[in-house]
Amino acid sequence: MTDTTNTTSHREPVTVLGLGLMGRALAAAFLEAGHPTTVWNRTPDKATDLVAGGAVLAPSAADAIRAASLVVVCLSDTAAVRDALAPHRADLAGRTLVNLTSGTSDEARELATWSDDHLDGAIMAIPESIGRPEAFLLFSGSRAAFDRHRDSLGRLGNATFFGEDPGLASLYDVALLGVMWGTLNAFLHGAALLGAAKVDATAFAPFANQWIGSVTGFVDAYAAQIDRGDYQAEDAALETHLATMKYLVRESAAAGVDTDWPARLQALTERAIDAGHAGASYASLVEVFRGRA
Structure with missing residues (x-):
């Protein structure tokens, strides 16, 4: 530069x-x-x-x-x-x-x-x-x-x-920071959960980074679904995600780790299903965030 x-x-x-x-x-x-x-x-x-x-x-x-x-x-x-x-x-x-x-x-x-x-x-x-x-x-x-x-x-x-529009940079800013905080919160929760089993965060980090890289592929696919307004489940339906989220809540509780983060994920997914998105892809949660569910 x-x-x-x-x-x-x-x-x-x-x-x-x-x-x-x-x-x-x-x-x-x-x-x-x-x-x-x-x-x-x-x-x-x-x-x-x-x-x-x-x-x-x-x-x-x-x-x-x-x-x-x-x-x-x-x-x-x-x-x-x-x-x-x-x-x-x-x-x-x-x-x-x-x-x-x-x-x-x-x-x-x-x-x-x-x-x-x-x-x-x-x-x-x-x-x-x-x-x-x-x-x-x-x-x-x-x-x-x-x-x-x-x-x-x-x-x-x-x-x-x-x-x-002078406000677009600020909107992008907070949207991107939300991605950062969501990712970091998920890592920190995972580190706390594995830490309860005496696993060091430094041992967890390489696998977390590898998985974060894989998740970027989901972002591209879900972005296309959002723009089309078509939430056909191409990888896993909401019910599949929900079942695993419940395990995450139970594992957190059993380990004495705060359950607020996974419980919020579970609640958002249940709201999407209740709003008629049963069988849809995870991308359908965007309608919850939009206030339409």
Whole structure:
């Protein structure tokens, strides 16, 4: 991702507002890629290492905004973004505002009205991977802004544009995080269950990872069923899943492991069957999540 052979004259100036762990990683990636980088934070001592690396510390948010045509915001929440930017909305004219602060889709749409040239984004990476190929970032809002700044945003990781609805990146963000939490919760529950039989989590992990890889095939197949609205059971019917879920609940209870997670899975499946999806594939649970069951 990084091209250190280019001088700063080949890169557009960038401002980064917010120097938490992620904000500092963003600014460092821009610096390493040769972008003239201005930074601002309410507590300026967080900029020490960045300034030593060539960044310019702006004395105020207004000065930081005026320093660059591309203004990247990464603060704790939307309220912090409002506090930082509201007094300086006039300074955003003629600049591209890229909001990488986590928030809801409605908050993203609200902030999009603050600038004629706006992108909302989500970072699917940890700070240590910013600027490397494994980091990927989601963007939505102004297509023209994304196309114009694609190269600069690409210094942070793999940048993907999802559409002109400013809220789409935030929706993708929480949907993907839900996948992460669901997967991790399932692993942690499994580690607790096997741990009751003196099996180390490190012994369980390789098999969990192998199975997670297999499950990706189910995701592709079920996604096609969801889009078609056709839930024909091609691998196993809901009743088959339900029978095994009941064993998982019983095994958890017998081992003294919390049963809330598997019991919720069982309850969702029973709701789908009761709603008329008996004999259908596991993909039919999407109707429960949609509130139609």
